Amino acid sequence: MKLGIGIGWRPEIAAEVEALTGIDWVEAVAENLCADHLPGSLVRLRERGVTVVPHGVSLGLGGADRPDAGRLASLAARAELLGTPLVTEHIAFVRAGGPLTATPRLEAGHLLPVPRTWDALEVLCENVRIAQDSLPVPLALENIAALISWPDEELTEGQFLAELVERTGVRLLIDVANLHTNHVNRGEDPAKALDELPVEAIAYVHVAGGVEKDGVWHDTHAHPVTAPVLDVLAELRSRVDPPGVLLERDDAFPPGAELAAELETIRGTLRAAAELKTVRGTLRAAAELKTVRGTLRAAAELKTVRGTLRAAAPDSGAGNSRGAGPLAGKPAGPGARDRTAVAQTALLSSLVAGTPAPEGFDHRRLRVQSRALAAKRADVVAKVAPELPQILGDGYRAAFLDYARARPMSGGYRRDALDFAERILISGGLADPVAQRRLTHWWEDRSGPRPPRRTARIVRAARAVLVGK
Template sequence: MRRLGTGIGWRPEIADAVERMPGIDWVETVAENICPGHLPESLRRLRARGVTVVPHGVSLGLGGADRPDEGRLAALAERAEALGSPLVTEHIAFVRAGGALTASPLLEAGHLLPVPRTRDALDVLCENVRIAQQALPVPLAVENIAALIAWPGEELTEGQFLYELADRTGVRLLIDVANLHTNHVNRGEDPAEALAGLPLEAIAYVHVAGGFERDGVWHDSHAHPVPEPVLDILTDLASRVSPPGVLLERDDNFPEPAVLEAELTAIRGAVEKGRAEATATTGAVRPGSGAQATATTGGGLPGKETEAAAAGSGLPGRETEAAAGSGLPGKETEAAAAGSGLPGRETEAAADSGARQRVGLVQAALLSALVAGTPAPEGFDRMRLDVQARALAGKRADVVGKVAPELPVILGEGYRAAFLAYAHGHPMTGGYRRDALDFAAHLLLTDGVEAGPARRELRRWWLERSGPAPRSRRPAVRIARAARRALLRR
């Protein structure tokens, strides 16, 4: 795997500061926020200096029950090619549910939600990853996500789930140590245990980010300083394997450049501390790092000569996979795996359609409870579901305010309360721009804004952006067309 070094998430708000920061080897940008034909000048200048740019997708929904959308895959591939990227990344999450597969309304979460760690969900995820790999021009890495809620009846730990995913598909892993901390606080999962179970040789790079705790729940905000426990997990990871790259994520509430530079310094220090601990313990450099980098396959996976010694570092070699204690079959046991519920190579070609439907039904039920107010599925912590529902609505309000910045200006201090009231009974079905238009139409049609300058400005804003609605049988288009007729009569 290509060694990336130390990086930072590129965002338009800090673009100038990133260009001036010392020691930045690479940057990561949200794939959906850039246009391949009109790359930001800042990214062009960084590339011209030899800084690697990696597109980070957030909308594929690889953990969802449906196959990845061809249009979204093509768009991600186009961005990778436009940026000359060595890889692309996405999340192990679902972001929408329902639709034809479950004969229920298609709902959008507007955020990353955890997949159940079950055999069905793993089979579906593996095939979705393989579909994505075939469509992309460069390798794919997938990220573990943070979660406020836990699925009942899970069959695998996070380490086992990710190990088998990497083993069955060859996909690389983007390990977010801040998300491991989040899952420790919210779900009681031990970060050290999770790291011990991971296929560390498959790591493409590592994310580090901040968050905050409220009422015993950790929120992975990407808008707060990186806390010490997250740096401690990074040190633990670096003591086990040399990560090819480490990146600081910050999405909001941006501090002064000096503060970001200090966090990058702390991140480098945590990695160096882990390397020192590994050297003190083993007396040697770990595979994939420093002097041994040339003796590894792909820069991160142990070569043949190091596999026999991998057991001592917690990384199983080929000959020891069957006995690794992770429940993953070795080559010699794959034929017998069917009886244990673990698919062999010959059964991995396609996920069972029944598995897709089963996963689709449970995901649709959960998402409906979170965004449409339907009863909570059995086995979930209802208090945690309420926390997650409020977090989804809050994030939705924040993103709509960024996608359509005129709305908070028009509505003033009442914007957020008005949007949260709207979101409670109106799930998102067509992305954030459609959501902004639907919210404005709702306020106008229900007299949610009193007569006066604000209402006139909101009406003008909506009419300018809604445009003539094409003829269509789709409910969303029919509703938009009807709303436009109604507002034009007012």
């Protein structure tokens, strides 16, 4: 399945994406699409023959719980609607707690790394098989970027991915920006990861931008692609010709001309890496031919054919193939799901509820991750409920971060917005009576079992005009 060169489709740049030339396919966040109809932009792209791949972010296949049947059904419905050749998700956990640990359910609102242990691998593989059985098309999974490392990991990233592919047959979505992020943040060598993982299982590749701050690389998807990320892309291309390569951008969207320039840079990187691979292949072939000629000359000087055969006899000890080495089939033992649940709940509770950090983690990195999660919550809530920063003005962000420190997210971002507004109203935190009234009406309109009737909205609007809002 050859995808070609693509770009992440987002509503904010729908027009720019449609205007780009040379785009073979696009990727859309599955949770941002309705299950029964598509945005007009995606309809027009599909009519032009552009493939659309849904990219999920909420399954949490690396979590201790088995995949939610409703989320799987929703992803399957979007795959059917798009007529896509595959769907993609992440190797991550996004929630923890609940029945397995007899603790409150916690939502990260972010993709968090799973420990590279045999326990976590066993849980992930079972969850992947459940997802594969529920989806109408093949599944590919993405490696994620991380600020933090789990202590006492038993596998490298490449080994972990190789075992996952061996046990489930799942395809891989390799994000080279995430490999670079893990190089900066966790000291992991991208080239080693590429050497260890089964590159033949790659379905496509992500390329994205980020920024380094205080020695930490933040995978923002809101900055231009950097040279180190392109270097990792070239490393990957030197090993395999990926079926597809896609540029991701999720925020701070540039003009269409800048997107086109980034895409051309990606094309140029792939071309240059392919040409270098050809040159290296030619040099290797020449070196091997020289070796063969030298061997033949040496053989001609030997006195007997028997001596020549003995000298040229191959070593009887053949190397192990992938899957037959010490990593293959190692049992994780009983209780893997329960142990994974306890470990992930302890970590997520530390990040979003302020409980003590689990043993073995870097406390400074945990604080950085905790602040990043709270900041992301504030940003996403401002997007799903833009009225809140309009009502609260410059005080929105500080008020939300104060709320987030005391209230972990448990029901998604829209529920988070309602809970935040409710807390502001209960605490009497608004001195401005106009803002207090607007926030009250906003909360009442969205927290009830049904929206207010049209008559009620007209009366409210008239009263607002009479009292100056």
